Amino acid sequence: MTQEKWMIEKTYYETFLTESEKEHPVNVLGNAYFEEQKNEIYDLSHIRYAQGEIYFHCKDYETAIFKWENINNELEPWAKKNIADAYYELGLLSSAEDVYTSIQADDKILNMEVALQLFSLYIERNKLELAYGEIEKAISIDPDYPNVTSLAKSFYEEHEDWDKAVELAVNEAIRTESLQWLSTLNSYIDREYTGNFTPGYFYSLLISAYRVDRNHFKGITSSLWNSHQYRENYLDWIRTINDIFLNIEVELYDAWQEISTLYKNTYYELMEGPFLVKDLQNVMPNLLVNWFKTTNAPNALPVTAAVLAWSDLFPSTIDTEIVHEAKELLAQARGEEVNLEESLQFFNQIIKWAESNRLEVGYKLKWLIEQIAHSKEKHLVIAGTVGSGKSSFINSVLEENVLESTTSTLSFLQHDDHIEMNEIFEGGKRTWNDRSEQHEAMTSGAYVEWRLPSNLLNKLGCRFIDTPGLSGSSLRLKETFEYFPLADGVLYVIDANTSLPDHEAEILAEMRDYVSDLPVHFLLNKMDEVDNEYDAESILKDIQEKIDIIYPGAKVFPYSSVKAVSLQQDDLARFIESEYKVNERKGEGERSAQILYVVRQTLTKLLNKRVAMEKGLKNSIEKNEDILNRLTGFMNSLGDLEKDKARVISKSYREVVAQMKAEMAEEVPNRLRECSSLIGEESDFRQVHIELNEKMNEKIQDYLRSDLLPKMNELLLDWVTSTNGELTETQTYLDEMCATFNDLFEEDRLSLPCDFKVVEDWQRDISRMTGRSQIEKENIMMRLKPAQFLLKSAGKLLGVLPQNKSLLSNQYKKYLEHESFEDVTQSITNKFFLQFEMFERALEQDVLILFKEPRGNLAETVNEVQAEIETSQESLAEMKSNPEAYYDPLTLFEVRLLQYEFMKKAGGSNAFSYSR
Template sequence: MTEEKLLMEKSFYETFLIDNESTLHPIEVLGAAFVEEQQNEPYDLTYIRYAQGEVYFHSKDYEAAIFKWESVLNELEPWAKKNIADSYYALGMLSSAEDVYTGISTENPVLTMEISLQLFHLYIERSKLKSAYRIIEKALGIDPDYPHVSQLAKTFYEEQQDWKNAVGLAVGESIRTGSEIWFRSLLEYAEMGYTSVYTPNYFYDVLIAVYEKDRPLFRDLVQSLWTSFREVPETHIEWMATVNTIFEYVEPETGERWGEISAEFQNAYLHFLEEGYLVKEIEGFMPALLANWLKISKQEQPLFASAAVMAWSDVFAYSMDPEVVEEAERLLLQGEYPAFKMEETLLLLNKIISWSEGNGAPVSYKMKWIAEQLLDTSQQYLVVAGSESSGKSSFVQSVLGESVGEAEHSTVVYRYHRDQVEVTEVHERGAEKVESIADFEELMERESFVEYRLPSDFLQKNGSALIDVQANSRGMKDLTSFYPAADGLLYVLNADAPFNAEDRKTLRTLKEIGQHVNVHFLLNKMDKIDHAGHSEEIIESARTKAREWFPSAEVLPYSSLEAVHLQQRDVEAFLKNHYFHHPGELKRERRVKLFYLVRKTLKDLFSQRKNQELGLQEAIEKNKDILVRLNGFHTYLEDMQHDKTKDIKDSFRKKKEEMKKEISRKVPEILSGCSDLITEESDFRQIHTELNEAMNARIQSYIQEDLMPRYMILLENWLQSSRQELQDGQDYLHEMSTTFNELFGKDRVVLQCDFQVVDDWKRDVSRMGTRAQIDKENILLKFKPGQFLLKSAGKLFGGIPQNKNLLHTQYKRYLENEDYSETAESVANKFFVQFDLFEKSLDQDIQSFFAEPFNQLDLTIKETEAEVAAEEETLKKMKEHPERYFDPITLFEVKLLHDEYRMKAGAGSTRPSY
């Protein structure tokens, strides 16, 4: 046993017992040695005292032990101090123990480790966790191989739930020791998800170390780490880069099982294709991912990986190693693989539809409906199309054996139903059952198609469904949708005029689709042909022309007027010979059609975005042009309101001024004419009062009986002309409303004026016409010199008869020559006071008349400005980050190609059809 070990275990005293074979207690032996040493000259009791302290310590006499060790001053002094601290620790004097431990200075690594471990336990007891962390990290840094240090640290980290340090310790120890124990500790942490606190590349070295020592354990650790990092999106891509780097180092051995890791590669591949990542985010690591995946899977199940390599290479040819692509193609050609399940492609289509709805470009539900029908191989779908003059719908109803309404405007899918008729409307956003058959005709007018289930011997016997499509401008969209997904197309021709312009246009459109469909022709209305020989010529001519379009086409003559049951056999035989497929062949063709349908959906989504951008740009330019027009019209409306106000007020003022002038002329005449009221018999003492009353009476009579009626006629004329003036303005506003609504493409601008204003004017004018009474004028009762002298003379001389002639002459002369302009002005002012107020209100009234058009115009301008701003912002976002829309479509294309390669491999081929 080494001296350090003895010192560590406090067994140094045993060195004094080696030569002593007696059964004496160590205290007695050491006591005797103490006495014996004292006999030496000089003597050294240090070692004996150190040993005595150990014995006392083991006997739990800690105070005696401390006393002994305090005397040790030689090379054992650091150990003695450590033992003194141990004694304080044992006595529970933790603070004293800590002071002694931390005061020891030594370069002995063993002693340093022992002190560190003791301090570590002491710090834990004193809840000084920071110090505990510091001291255990120091111990690990000095000697991680020191007994129990790493395990002690592992336990401590786990108790503190410090998974970062626990994982770091496991990684470090795994690399340093290559021990399976630490490998499995790291695996345990990974399985619990604790490794995600580190970045993925942190585990590169340890994974390489595990791979070199234990390959099965390496696979388990990779899978656990993969699961851990898959849950953290921001580190998932970084993990893939790490995996790719690691697997460049991996070389699978014969018979080695990599199935679970291959599944992780597969899940990652699908995840990055389908979860909205951009191409730039994944194109850096995807080629290496595919190459590594192919490398580990080719001994077991290479189909998925090989198809993925081929699909990615087709879209991103620049990124794949040609040797990897060749290897993938070889594996697809040489392998025997199970048949591809069409449901997977439908699942992909559903994902595409879901994505499209969240990105402002929803795919029509009709596309999904057609795809679902392709999965049902128990029925074969025959599209029946033809021009409006072909009698197509009559033919369909004749073979169905039931009149179900004319499908002249909408597409109808006729399917067999055992018990009763069921009608379902299939529109852009979904499908809804129609409860009332009476609504069927109404459905024909909608932008949808109808699924019509009915009891039909023809449909049941032939296991088929008929899709009746009208080949006109409205039905062409349905025809081009159903055509590539149909098991066959029967094009109905009118025997009177086969292959007319409408037929040729339709057939040209179908040819341009470029998808193979079994097309044949039905020559309808043969009953109109004169004789049999002519019929054969027409049939042969039709067959020749049909084969110019479709080389394998056949022609079936038919007449809806002949016995249906006889012709049905011909139709059934024709369908059986030229359309209906063996179930296996039907499945193969349906797979191709389904892939075409999904690819068409992707192409449509691509085009739709381009059309959206173009549409937005056109809408912005159109709305900006409309805004210029709206603002210009707003200015024009302000001018029109000003002009209308001026014209109407000028007209009113002109009529009022005419009456004022008349009053100024007429009132003086009336007042002068009052001189005829004066006679020699008049009472000149009171005549000025009597004349004043008489004058006012004549003025009032003039106003009420003459002036007001004529003025009311003038105002009525003014009202009529004003109404017409405003009506002209309203008519113009209606024209402008129509113009702007045509520009907007919808009824958006309504410029309706408030004609209640005119009705209020009429009411006000009528009310003013009843207020002809004005206050009396003081005509002869004023304190004027002339009037004063006359009134004084009248009072003085009015009672003297001989003076009456003189007074009569003077009064008469005065009345006839007096200036009444002031009175006339006063009468006019009193008479027109209410009309003046009315005139002043005309400005506000005409503003009220035009108020609503201005409000509507302002609102339309604001809304249009907001639309332009929103459209410009949308277009800006589209152009700033087009990859956010187009990249998912590209990756959906990769997934579609992947499925198509799998399908072709299952059928013994490799290259997908485009």
């Protein structure tokens, strides 16, 4: 037994015992104690140390402590540790801690034992932070010490400190190369306990695992891969695992299928994710290389196509040797191909991205994809130049006069049990039954779908696709030809009377670039117009020779659109069945290839749309800024116009009122003076002033009612009529300005209707004001004016005497005839015109109300245009500052499309050629 074991197990006392000795250790040590004392120089420390052990084992901890306190030799550090152990057993944890922490020694075993004891003590005292320190200290001293890492693992797991547990497992797996620790770590990863660690943290671990056991390496790699998926540091993980696989030997006999699948799935995730090209440029090349390295030949089609696609768009990023090997492997590859569902999903991803970037793809394209995806029938394009008789041929075949000259992009004709025409436009789909509406749809540039009974189409089990007559510029021809590869063959109609002129031969030559993989044959129409059989054979031979130059092997079928269909239908059906194999239904591979062709056209258009969008934003900003300047100027002009109208209307109204006031100022005094005729010698001069006052008020009321108000009503109504005419002219001006601005907007956006209810209110108010004349009675003859006071006083004093009445009568007459009545007239005028003045004061506010809606609409439009300018400027600035946000996804779509096209080509499906 080693001394360290004696110290740890407290069995040092056994060194004093012999095998033959049968005495109790206490007696043996007691005898040794007395024998040692007999020596001249003695040391009792060893014996006391051993005695302390005996007492400890007998649970006499106090005696053991007493013995160990008196150790002064090399055993003193262990004695202190034992004293602390005794305190621990006694439950005196604080004392035990003090003693443990006071031990200073170079003995690794002693330090380990002290650390482990303190670890247990701290757990018991719930001093977890100190417990962490002691177990980490113990591991740093000697991780191979019995049970120390197991204790740490259990401690971390019990307290759910998974970061520490993962660190321990990683360190121990690297240090010990133990499969058990690798399995432990793998379980932590599977339970998602490694989320706080960077991918690079596991680099050395994985290298070690690869060296120790390939299966554990693959398992841990897969677990870490899945744990980092969808996290922010996913690309860091891909970079890390790429570095690992670039630095290890990958032998295919090791069966790397699981890793290959992870690389494959990651490739598609990254290509479909929110990453820019700059994010992937230092990840994708190595990813593709490692995917290629871990994939066996039978499953290599996707990765070889992906390597070639990436290398094609990003030359020199993948080692030329890998690219060359991928090319050789692709030429031999078979098996996994791009299926229909995958192609549709790819198309829908592009559409979703486009719409999220404010690029509306439209219903037409989606409908077209649906037709391709879900129809197993063959589609035969019927093409021909304008005037070739293409429409008459189709009508004769259908035995229904449904087609005239069309400018529709495509017309789908298929057999059904009823006649129905659907117009497929960007906004959706509508069904037309009326002939005039059908004609309009056929010239609208939309897709048109005819469903109608047809013996021939039913027999053939295919669809005809009619296209606009070929003519015009190369650009127009290109737009039509782009749809041809979506069909399964082209039947080109030639007019027998034209003998294929040069310009049509040029069209056919241009068409050849778009139909290289399609069967193309020709129908020689209008053969009924040829004079004789000899000429017919000559024309047929001449056309066939010309066709052979452009389309070697193409057949020419003679036809007459006016000849009885029944006489030609069987021959035509046999021709189509033989040359186009229409009885063979389209498989998923063919439909998938056609969808990929649409995808390529869509990507090209989306690239062009970006340019158009940027240009459109610039034009929109310039246009709106011009409109805004004009609107702002017009708004200022409208404000001036409003003020001017308020001024003119108020002024003209005041002129009418002033005219009436002037008349009243002249007429009222005259009417009052006329009242002198009411005075005579028979008058009761004691009461005459009262009677005069009453008569004068009656005369005033009669004047207002009979003379002034009718005239005023007439003048004010004339004023309303004149004002209304002037405002109507203003409205006409505003309408003209609306039309001007709406022409600029290219939509009916601005409206400036004045509120003419205000004029109606004026008419109503004038009728009300001039329809009543009653004003409050005026005190005319009972004022305190000196002249009136003398007359009234004289009347009371002298009016009783007859001889005085002549005098009084003359005095009253004289007073009335010469009085100005200025103050009375002013008072009456003020009372009468009060409501008219109130009306005048409201005129300015009424004009504001009249122009309220134009003013508000104009201000709102100005704000809207300003907001549009700001939005467009922000969008344009974002486009210019971050162009990769738009172009990078399109580039990645292009990579995937190239990959699918390579796969299609290798898989044997018709893959359409492309050019960049």
